[in-house]
Ligand code: MF3
Ligand code: CO
């Protein structure tokens with residue numbers, strides 16, 4: 001097995017289930033707040049208050065050593081691939097897409113999940129990108145089977161995304177997660193079947209494909225967090241935290 005990969009006990013997976021459920025409920029709570037005219041900071045503040053009310057902490061707030069993330073959630077609008085920073089100056093407008101990525105810590109364990117929402121009514125080609133991206137997540141989860149390999153996940157996602165005319169971001173990957181936010185294994189959303197670490201019961205990791213309309217290449221803005229597409233075309237993302245059981249993948253970030 002890959003170095004640094006831990007297999008979680010039944011008791012730890014139960015804690016991951018509770019944290020994951022809370023994370024999904026937080027996105028359910030935020031969804032109706034996504035409307036033209038709202039700022040991404042208002043979404044952040046609503047998420048922070050809700051998280052505290054439910055006895056949890058926001059993992060993103062202060063995350064990272066040299067340049068700590070300054071807010072409680074990531075809000076990635078349109079050409080932003082991931083790690084967008086909520087801001088008072090950023091007002092959502094009709095036709096935008098926004099990925100909201102939340103990670104509450106409950107009883108020491110992390111629930112990491114994100115969805116891309118429409119602001120108002122999407123144009124047909126925007127709707128297609130978002131639907132294909134969501135499908136990529138579920139195709140990836142289905143490929144995460146005990147005794148398979150981590151590469152099976154990325155291969156399945158990449159095949160589908162590229163067949164639909166899109167590209168798969170390389171610079172950001174899924175990750176092991178437990179009482180630690182980001183750990184081994186890395187889970188690329190591209191790659192080759194049969195390659196990489198063997199998938200075993202007890203492994204818990206995220207799958208979080210970022211799918212682009214144009215080039216897969218990313219660029220970092222000067223804030224040191226916001227990743228955008230190099231061609232400034234749209235990018236969408238969905239994320240779940242999953243546990244590998246002897247029967248197959250179990251989605252932990254479900255609301256019920
Ligand atoms: N939730 C993101 C992920 O899926 C990580 C955010 S780190 C932050 O891995 F610092 F930007 F919040
Ligand atoms: Co996340």
Ligand code: CO
Nearest residue numbers: 112206208239
């Ligand atoms: Co993640």
